[in-house]
Amino acid sequence: MKKTVLTFGSIAGAVMAVMLAATAPFADQIGFDRMAVIGYTSMVLAFLMIYFGIRSYRDNVAGGHISFGKALQVGLSITAIAAVCYVITWEILYFTVAHDFIDKYAAYMIEKARAAGQTEAAVQKLTQDMADFKQMYQNPFINAALTFLEPLPVGIVMTLVSAAILRTKPGASAATQTA
Secondary structure, eight states: OHHHHHHHHHHHHHHHHHHHHHHGGGHHHHOHHHHHHHHHHHHHHHTHHHHHHHHHHHHHTSTTOOOHHHHHHHHHHHHHHHHHHHHHHHHHHHTTTOTTHHHHHHHHHHHHHHHTTOOHHHHHHHHHHHHHHHHHHTSHHHHHHHHHTTTHHHHHHHHHHHHHHHOOOTTOOTTTSOO
16 A cells, blocks of 8 residues: 555645645735635646545555545545645745745735725734734744645545545456446
C-alpha cells in the first residue's frame, strides 16, 4: 500500500502545489473570488488521483478486490500526502513571496463589506477580526493547520465517492465489479 499511496499522493500534491505556486502570488490581480474557484477546481482535478490510486491498489496489490474500509484507508492516505504537499508549498510561499497575502485579503473583504452596504460598526468589527486573524496567522503552526484544512474536505469527498465506486467483494465475478 505504501508505494501506491506515495505515488498517487505525490502526484496529487504536485498538481496542487504547482497550481498554488502559479496562482497565489497573483491572487489580488486574479481576484480572490476567482482564485477560490481556480484553487478548488485544481484540488478536484488533483484528487482524481485518489480514484486512480484506489483502483491501482485494488487491481495490482489486492488481487482485484477491495473493501470500502480499505479503499477509504488508501484514499485518505493519498489525501493526507497531497495536503501536506499543499501545506509545505503554502508555508514557503506565504513566508517568502506572498507575505502580504492577508493584508490584501483583508482589504478585499473590508471593501466587499462596504460595497454590500454593511454598517460602519460591522466594517469596524470585520477590520478588527481581520487584524486578529493576521496576528494569529503569523504563527507557522496555526498557518499550517488552517492551510491543511483547505483541501481536506475535497479529499474526503473524493475518497468517499471513489471508495463507494471501487469497492468489490471477494468472489465477485469480473463482470459484476465496478470500474
